Amino acid sequence: MNDDALQRNIRQTVASLGLSLKGRTVLTEAASGPYCVTPLIAAMAGARVIAFGKSTRHGSVEEVFAQLEQRLRTCGIGDCVLTDSLTPEAIGAADIITNSGHLRPLDADKLRHAKPGAVISLMYEAWELRDSDVDIKACKNRKIPIGGLNERHPAVGVFEYLGDMAAVLIERSGLTVRDEKILLLCNNEFGPYIAKTLCAKGARLGVIATQTHRERYPADAVWLSDTPGQLNDHDFRDASAVVFTAYPFDQVWISPHGPYPVAFFQEHFPRAVILRFAGDIDTPALDAAGIRYFPQDVAPGHMGILPSDVGYEPVIRLQAGGLRVGQAMLEDSFDVNGQSIGGIITS
Template sequence: MNGFHPPQSAPAINAARLADTVLAPRHATPPIRSATTFAGKPGSEFLPARLVALMQQAIAATGLDLTGLTVLTEAATGAYAVTPVIAAMAGAEEVYAVARPSRHGSVGVAHASVEALAQAAGVAGRISLLAHVPEDRLGAIDIVTNSGHLRPLGARLIKRLPPEAVVALMFEAWEFRPEDIALAACRSRGIPVVGVNERHPSIDVFSFLGPLAAALLRESGVALAGSRVAVICDNPFGLYILQGLADADSFAWLFPDTSAMFAADWDAVVVALQPSSSMRIDAHEARRIAAMAPEACIAQVWGDIDRAAFAEAGGTVWPLQAPRPGHMGILLSALGPEPIVRLQTGGLRAAEWIRRGGAALPGGFAQMV
């Protein structure tokens, strides 16, 4: 992990090292730096001028410069429409943006979202909107992003990239999912898979994790002020989630796993466990949580949960629709475009850094998978 710096206002968390930690509401603990958030909206409702300003700020903050490089990425809807536009605004020579039909919209809708934003930014001429991966152009790609409309990045695609190409993971290296990218093919070609240090001061996406967990709990009907919330988390998300809930006037405890959790009058249990090949909360653990927190809402931020076991025990898991295996139960875009702009810009910056011969150093932009 590159440059993990815990919230400076939480010495109690550091001392407890993520076990049986409690953080009281904001009047007891000063908040960490705040993150500007927005209500979740369809892409068409985001103000183009605001999005362009956010992208300009993120490019300037990170120093992203894609001059002379060619980027293969996705054309998506909502806040994720920004990715190809950021690349073009940062000087990319060519940007290929591929869309597929999805539950978020058709290919046409995705193309229209990107086109409108690109026109507002004045870079539409450098973005090619496509419905398929441009097979005949793969040999000229410098950076390919691990984006939803391109995944999985299979061995066939990897083998057609030039040897100097870089795969941008678009999140932290420890969050890598084997099903997303043919890692063995990348290794055999010497093509680096580059994660981004989301905690880098110029990116600072982790500061949105607390507001994100709070948003999920509010959606479930939990009134945060004065609520008792157990947070089960085995990864760096925990400190930020805990602080965010404290900033929302909740009493939040942090546990590294279900075995450390104790019975109490919990209003909610937040699950944020790093996914694996099996359920992170299996039937046995689900029954244990249900027994210790019988009236609590179970909020699935991250990590696969045996929902059937919770239902049998009379528990409720939110969101009601299960996310795809290994994926988050709520996306950063629920808070508006700013965290997505920062994340996508950071992901491209990390890849650009490695593509231009930089090294992945502790505290820097890039992390190697």
Template sequence: MKLAVADTGLDMSGMTVLTEAATGAYAVTPVLAAMAGAKHVYAFTRSGRHGTASDAKREIFELAAPLGVADRIEILEKISPEVLHNVDIVTNSGHLRPLTAELIDQLRGDAVIALMFEAWEFRREDLDIEACARRKIPVVGVNERHPAVDVFSFLGPLAVKQLHDCGLAVLGNRIGLLCDNDFLAPLHNGLASLGANVKTFNSVAAVHPGAWDAFVVALQPADTPRVGQAEAAHLAACAPAGAVVVQFWGDIDRAVLAANGLAVWPTQSVGQGHMGILLSEIGPEPIVRLQTGGLRAAEWVRRGGAVTRDGFAQLVPWQGVT
């Protein structure tokens, strides 16, 4: 965490931040803001499948106390209008989502929303972009490929972890990588570097018959599953029975895949538009880098910094939004 703050130059001095209080690797977010000098950090929590509100509070203060920043972190289970009127930055974090128009309308005019991932990955269900446009509140993505963040370098190992978890060796496996976005190069490089025979396709329809061991789906989410009835039938016609469809990103219909004789990983459904595996599955470092970068991008815009192609910050466009 100290290295990430130093490498990014994160400086939140004088700022008030509203983020989530979560468990595991995600407990770092409010602590990172406080380490970077935030005047006050509100961390909203609620109990969920990853732990209780008490768990989140305990884990955060176990990190914050040795660093001497616990006195600037306040755990909330309810967000008052007074809190919203005071914050400079709000993070688009799990416990806070969705950021509704009601919440956004109570923010100061100079507030900034930190998307906490790249701008092109924006999901409309996360926050009310129309309310942001109306209020002229920037929604700031983070350049995950910035050298001080470099989260994209973890995507290949993350896909390897999924394949290992579902019982494949990767080495020597024939893998169809279905990808239509910027995840393509890091995923391909990560799989190929461990000896997989990887062939890339930008759509399910482009897949050709072969002795496939697995298909890794990394397709940009849409209103309907990227792998539905027609796509499942096509994959089944192209692969041996029992080939595995691995959901990295992009929604899939597990029932129709199973009905077509294909195995599916992960076995349980994940939230619509979400990844099939969390970055924290390969350790805390990618989460620390991502959260620090997300805060840095928002801090940069909040201070009036220019958004450039090679900088930390990206903006979610308002085109067509009134």
């Protein structure tokens, strides 16, 4: 996304959310790629920003800072401090602390420096919170509220991109979407959104998912079961892929004796490559069984595809929404345009 389009998109999103952080200090990350937008959004909403960066496989901290400084200048932003040192002073200055990647884990050692009244804003929904990201006990002990985002709020709408993310994952694996026979195996609320897009793109989709969300799946998706142990009669034995998403993301779901046994895939979907949307799998067991999976390497507890893989717009919406939750906690009002933007998980 070029600088003009980026700036315009951020300003429109800030306005639609009523994001106003004037007089507040936000501690977040300085990251590369689409995730560079978080400090830009906070600053455009009026905040003083402290952005912590570090070198990763995506680039050196010097490169990240140089790119971000250029973006800041283009957007006319001056009140943003870039630092590669996460000091007690930086933590203690923040009114809003995001749970962004470089700041994780937000553990007791870091949080002891947070000032009274500070809040932690999640860049995802409450049900996705992991203790490995934020030390929940430490937050309770220090009375630091944690707020989760409603990603389905109309001004955020990040769930609408889940299907596009699945399509990118399918195509990266070397397959196509249109006319491809694909199974969606899902135990969470992502499923209907993924199914809607894949069916619209012409996939021949079979679904194994929780009964709770069955009525929300498109009519042209074939319902196979709500449990792998009791499949309806189907013609998906020759499916080319299984789009797999299960929560909690850091639980091993596919293993010899797990919730989704390796033998289940060998018996019912022997040709399919398992596409790792979300949820951990026992890769050595799959290797031993000759079952393919993609991507090959996914960090434990992480997703195999991200909003950033489909562009800047979903990331802008996600990060701005997360910051708006921070504002809501500080103002004790979660209503945005007549709907809740999120809620406090713990305080």
